[in-house]
Amino acid sequence: MNDLTYVQQRFINYTEKIMQSNKLSHSYLIELGDYSLEFPLVLLFVKMILCPKYINVATNLNCHYCNNCRLIDQNVFPDLQIIEAEGNQIKKGQLLSLKDEYQNKSLIGQRRVYIIKNAEKLNPSSANTILKFLEEPEEGIIAILLTNNRYQVLDTILSRCQILSILDDSDLGDIDENIITFMKYLVHPEDLFVYYKKIFDSTLSDKEVAKKMFFLVEKVLVNYLSIKSKEKENDYLSFLDSIDSNVLLSYITIIEEEIPKLVYNINYKLWLNCIYSRFVEVR
Template identity: 25%
Template sequence: MNFQSIPGQERAKRLLQNSLKADKLSHAYIFAGPLGSGRKEMARAFVAALFCSRNRDEACGECLECRKLAHGNHPDLIWVEPDGASIKIDQIRELQQQFAYRSSTSGTKVYILNEAERLTVQAANSLLKFLEEPQTPIIGILITDNGQALLPTIQSRSQWVQFYPIPPEQMKKKLLDEGHAPELVHVAVRLAAGLEAARSLIQINWFAETRNVMIQLMKDLAGKQPFLVTVQTKVMKSEVAEHLDTLFDMIMLWYKDLIHVCYGSKSSIVYIDQEDLLSRLAFTRDVSIWVECMERAAEARKRLRSNANTQLVLEQFLIDVK
C-alpha cells in the first residue's frame, strides 16, 4: 500500500508526505472523516513510507520492511480494534506494555486505534498519559468518523488529518474500470463516502435487490398497479426490509433524476438504465412536486431512526406521494 494507490484525499497526502520529507512527525495523529473515505488505507501508506528503508515519503514495496508490513507481521506496528462495543482500558495497558521496549529495526513504533471514538473514558485517560509520556519513539494514529467524541486533551495533543467524501465521478471511473455493473456503480457512488464502501455495496446481494424493488415501486406509483402488494411481497418479506434507510436513499436519487430530466441534464441521472421511463415521467408533474417528493422521502427516512413501524412509514410515504 502506498499513497499513489489511494484515490483522492490529496490534501491529507501532501500533509503526511511533507512531514515525512522534512522528518517533522507528530507523536499522534487523528485521521477523521466518514467511513470509506480512505482513512485505513492512508494509515497503512503512511506507516509503510515511515518504515521503508529505501524511500523517505513513499513506500517502495520491495524492501524487507515493506514486505513485513505487506505480510502483516511487522513487529513495530500494532493495530487495536474495539473489543465488542468499545476499546477498553486493558487493551491500552497491553499496548503500553508492548511498547515499553525499543523498536526492533525502524527506530519508531506505531500503533493504530481503529474507531477511536469508542474508547472508554478509562481507556482514553490511560491513552492520554501514553501520548504525553512515551517511553520510546512512538507514533499513534487514531482513526475515527467523529473526532469531536475524543477527549479534548487528546484532540489538542494530536495533529488532525481531515478526510472528505471522495467525488462520485472519481469513484465511478475506478469501479467501471474494474468491470462492475454500471447500473449498480452509478447508485453506489452516490450513497458511499469512499471507494471501498462503494465497492462493498455493489458486491452485496441486497443492494441490487433493493434497487430493483425501488424501481418496481416507482413504476407501481406511476401506473395503476397496487403498490401496497409490492410492499408486502417484495419489501417486507425480503432482505430489503432490513435496509429501508437505503431504499429511501435510492428513492431520493430517483426524484433527483426526474428533476435533472426536467432541467435538461440527462447526463447527470443515476438510474442510467431507466432513462426512457424517467423521460416519460418527468413532465407529468411540475418540478416543484418532485422536489416535495424528495423532501417527503427524507422525512420518512428520519422517522425510521425514531423506531417507528417501518412498514407503516413506507406505506404512508407511498400513499402521500401517490
C-alpha cells in the same frame, strides 16, 4: 490505488510534506470516511514512517519489496500494533498490553507506530491509560488514532493530537453560520483589520477554540476546492469564488503550519498576531 479524490491526494501530499520537512509529531488523529477505502492511505503514511527505503511517496507507493513494508502489508510487522474496539469499546486491557509490548526497545528500527481504530470508542478509563501515553511520549513511538467523527472523541485526547483529515464531505450544507462569518473576515483581511480585535477576541477566546475554528475553516476550504475541482457549484460558499485558488491554498498552508504550534506552551496572543499577519500578507 488509482483515482484518488482531491481530499485523499491532499492527505498523501501533506503526510509526504511532514516526512520531508522532518516534522513528524508523536500523535495524530486522522478523521476518515470509510475505513475500507481510506485505511490503505493511513498505512501508506505508516510505511513512510517505518520503511527504511522511504525517499518520497512516489517510490514508497510501490515499496512492496522491503521487508518492513511486506510485513506491514501482511499485518504482522512487530513495530506496528493495531488496536480495534472489542464490541463497542476499546478496553483498558488492550492498551495496557500495548504498553507492555512497547516497553522494550525495538529490535528492528528506531520508530514504532500504534494505530487505534475508532478512537471515539475509548471509554474514560481506557482514555486515561492512553493519555499517559500521549502526554509522555517515548522517543520514536508514534500514535495514530482514527475516527469517523472527531467530535465524538474525548476532548482530552483531541487536544493532544495533531489532526489530519481524509474526510470528504462534499455536502457542506450544514456548516455553522459562525464559521462562515469568521471565514468571510479571514478571506477579506482588510475588513478583518477593522474588526480584528473584536472578531479575534470574541471568536477565538482561547487555544482550544482557535484550534477547532481553524480546523473547520481548513476543512471548508479543502472541501470547497474539492467541489470546485469537480466543477460543481456551491452557493453557500460563493463568497470564495472571487478568490484565486492559490490564495486559498496559501490559507490552508498557513493553518496547517500554525495549528500544530498550539500544542506547545506558546503565548497565545503572540500566536494570534502571527497567524493574523500571515493571512493579511497573502492578500
